[in-house]
Amino acid sequence: MSKPTLLIVEDDPGLLAQYRWAFPGCRVVLASDRRQAEVVARREHPSAALLDLGLPPDPEGVSEGFATLDALRRTCPGLPVVVASGRDERANMLRAIAAGAYDFCEKPVDLDVLRTVVDRALRLRALEEENRQLAAAPRPSPISAIITADDNMLRVCRTVERLAGVSVPVLLLGESGTGKEALARALHELGPRAKRPFAALNCAAIPEALLESELFGHERGAFTGAVRQVTGKIEAANGGTLFLDEVGDLPMSLQAKLLRFLQDQVVERVGGRTQLRVDVRVVSATNQPLETLAANGGFRGDLLYRLNGVTVRIPPLRERGGDALLLARWFFARHAQEFDRRLRGFDASAADAIAAHAWPGNVRELENRVRRAVLMSEGPQVSAADLELEPAAPSDQPLDLRTARAAAERAAIARALALSDGGVAAAARLLGISRPTLYGLLDEHGLTARPGARGAAQGADGAGEAATPESAGIHDNPSGDLV
Numbered sequence: 001m002s003k004p005t006l007l008i009v010e011d012d013p014g015l016l017a018q019y020r021w022a023f024p025g026c027r028v029v030l031a032s033d034r035r036q037a038e039v040v041a042r043r044e045h046p047s048a049a050l051l052d053l054g055l056p057p058d059p060e061g062v063s064e065g066f067a068t069l070d071a072l073r074r075t076c077p078g079l080p081v082v083v084a085s086g087r088d089e090r091a092n093m094l095r096a097i098a099a100g101a102y103d104f105c106e107k108p109v110d111l112d113v114l115r116t117v118v119d120r121a122l123r124l125r126a127l128e129e130e131n132r133q134l135a136a137a138p139r140p141s142p143i144s145a146i147i148t149a150d151d152n153m154l155r156v157c158r159t160v161e162r163l164a165g166v167s168v169p170v171l172l173l174g175e176s177g178t179g180k181e182a183l184a185r186a187l188h189e190l191g192p193r194a195k196r197p198f199a200a201l202n203c204a205a206i207p208e209a210l211l212e213s214e215l216f217g218h219e220r221g222a223f224t225g226a227v228r229q230v231t232g233k234i235e236a237a238n239g240g241t242l243f244l245d246e247v248g249d250l251p252m253s254l255q256a257k258l259l260r261f262l263q264d265q266v267v268e269r270v271g272g273r274t275q276l277r278v279d280v281r282v283v284s285a286t287n288q289p290l291e292t293l294a295a296n297g298g299f300r301g302d303l304l305y306r307l308n309g310v311t312v313r314i315p316p317l318r319e320r321g322g323d324a325l326l327l328a329r330w331f332f333a334r335h336a337q338e339f340d341r342r343l344r345g346f347d348a349s350a351a352d353a354i355a356a357h358a359w360p361g362n363v364r365e366l367e368n369r370v371r372r373a374v375l376m377s378e379g380p381q382v383s384a385a386d387l388e389l390e391p392a393a394p395s396d397q398p399l400d401l402r403t404a405r406a407a408a409e410r411a412a413i414a415r416a417l418a419l420s421d422g423g424v425a426a427a428a429r430l431l432g433i434s435r436p437t438l439y440g441l442l443d444e445h446g447l448t449a450r451p452g453a454r455g456a457a458q459g460a461d462g463a464g465e466a467a468t469p470e471s472a473g474i475h476d477n478p479s480g481d482l483v
């Protein structure tokens with residue numbers, strides 16, 4: 001863990017020298033007036049501050065001290081500031097507390113007392129930060145195969161989780177590659193049928209002539225070439241779940257037969273005479289507007305009614321906030337490991353292009369592009385060209401200023417996250433803002449950091465930070481920590 005940063009604002013060189021060594025558990029940064037205090041606070045994001053109220057140009061009064069307190073509270077909201085002031089200045093101390101100071105210490109300070117007060121302020125700050133991170137952490141999807149931080153998609157996942165426990169037929173509506181099959185499997189695996197079979201049939205991928213036998217099976221000799229008895233998907237799914245993908249492509253003749261099965265839960269193999277009782281949960285999916293099809297006579301209304309006990313609409317990837325980048329990083333990590341490629345994530349062009357692309361093929365398209373890029377990339381980082389994506393065109397930026405600013409802010413954050421591989425501390429540094437501010441903006445824009453990156457980000461925060469300028473009152477100490 002890196003040491004917490006303590007900002008000390010004091011104009012007395014003797015006291016500064018004393019303070020410099022008084023907090024071995026902290027990285028101490030110094031400022032001797034309001035301007036320096038603001039500069040250092042903005043750059044160093046201290047966890048606590050100690051502030052002398054008598055500062056130049058009013059070292060005998062308190063006006064500058066109060067102005068500095070105000071400035072610090074504006075620069076670093078939530079920063080606990082411990083105020084130090086001369087004896088018999090109780091009224092000032094109380095005024096400081098009323099103005100938002102965390103605590104006060106009388107001068108001349110007793111270092112042991114001061115250490116205790118500062119320590120308490122630091123612990124408070126750490127606790128607040130931890131709570132904030134927990135609150136802002138991406139809520140995990142209840143379905144392990146689904147990576148998302150988008151509220152609507154999380155709602156879909158929770159619905160699927162709830163529906164898994166009951167056997168109602170579920171109709172999944174969504175564009176190709178949005179995760180319909182993944183969710184159908186989740187409906188099966190999270191429910192009581194999990195130990196029984198899951199059988200999937202893509203109604204659009206099988207020629208009409210073979211589809212009936214695929215679904216219902218056939219007896220030996222049922223038709224030319226039927227040399228042996230074959231079990232259909234419905235029978236194969238007995239006790240478990242049958243997933244009918246692209247159900248909108250089911251030919252009319254089979255729609256009637258499927259309806260009979262759904263009504264009676266019995267199947268008859270092609271060429272057979274016996275009716276077999278089965279217990280099958282049906283989950284179906286389509287990217288076609290079934291209701292319109294039904295209204296136009298292209299799909300049986302009574303079958304639609306049977307299939308959609310509950311309809312779950314899956315949003316396309318382009319409507320899922322920052323999911324494209326989140327998923328891209330996730331697939332990147334997976335495939336870089338799979339292919340043993342030591343790449344350093346996405347470059348800026350890739351991050352921009354991923355955020356700008358409309359993803360007509362949704363998650364499947366995204367995974368394919370990332371997999372290919374991981375395999376083919378020749379540079380240290382994956383670029384837009386590696387992903388075979390057009391560089392993001394600035395021309396579709398909105399003209400309305402407020403929207404344009406929000407879009408630009410969102411794009412910059414997404415880009416910084418991608419460049420820092422989802423690490424919050426590094427992204428905040430790239431953006432020139434504090435981590436708390438970034439967490440706030442992530443919430444505002446519905447973006448997420450790399451799941452699990454928060455701890456790592458915290459650890460990395462102090463480590464690589466170059467905080468120097470003497471002008472801002474920062475000096476080196478022999479231990480190598482900045483004091």
Ligand SMILES: Nc1ncnc2c1ncn2[C@@H]1O[C@H](COP(=O)(O)OP(=O)(O)OP(=O)(O)O)[C@@H](O)[C@H]1O
Pocket residue numbers: 145146147148174175176177178179180181182183245287327363364367
């Ligand atoms: N949110 C997600 N997180 C991780 N992987 C996902 C997610 N959504 C989809 N996938 C993966 O993307 C691929 C495509 O998903 P899936 O086959 O479930 O889509 P689909 O909607 O059924 O597509 P189609 O309609 O073309 O059959 C699969 O490999 C799936 O595991």
